[in-house]
Amino acid sequence: MPITLGAKSLSELTHVHPDLVRVVHRLAAISTMDFTVLEGSRTVAQERLNVAKGVSTTMNSKHIPGKDGYAHAVDIAPLVNGKVTWDWSVYNKFSPIVKEAARLEKVPIEWGGDWKTFKDGPHYQLPTKQYP
Structure with missing residues (x-):
């Protein structure tokens, strides 16, 4: 049964x-698992606070809208x-279900849980190579 956002x-x-x-x-x-979108876009000020709190490690976050006006990341829990x-x-x-949704939509995606350092379970982003 589909999940209603x-x-x-x-x-x-x-x-x-x-x-x-x-x-x-x-x-x-x-999805066979219920979920919520924790965060999409964020401001530079929000990102500064996240870095200060240690919940982010970069001011180059894909949650900050880029030149195209869009955030290229979303946190889903x-x-x-x-x-x-x-x-x-x-x-x-949960992540294989998200990756399958991306595959079905033909959208490349990266999961923060696959990172070598600072693993981020809720984080999914569009790759910089395809989405500069």
Whole structure:
């Protein structure tokens, strides 16, 4: 059964690149796990705060809208019993579903959980090579 994106999730997608938005909508159509969009675009001021708090390591975040006016990243969290989880075993089950949604939409995607350092379970982004 498709997942219905809530008002907050839809609002978070407002300034996100349309290709990534398509992936999230496809995810809602195919996912067997409920999820929420935690964050789409963010301001430079928000990113400064995130770096200061240690929840981000760069001011070159793909959450900050680029020259095209869109954020090229989105944070998506699976829900367990209706609540956001930070359990890596759940993210490891959820990420293949997100990647399948991207494949179906023919949109290349990178998952923060695949990074060698500063692994970021909720983070999905468009690759810089294809989306400068």
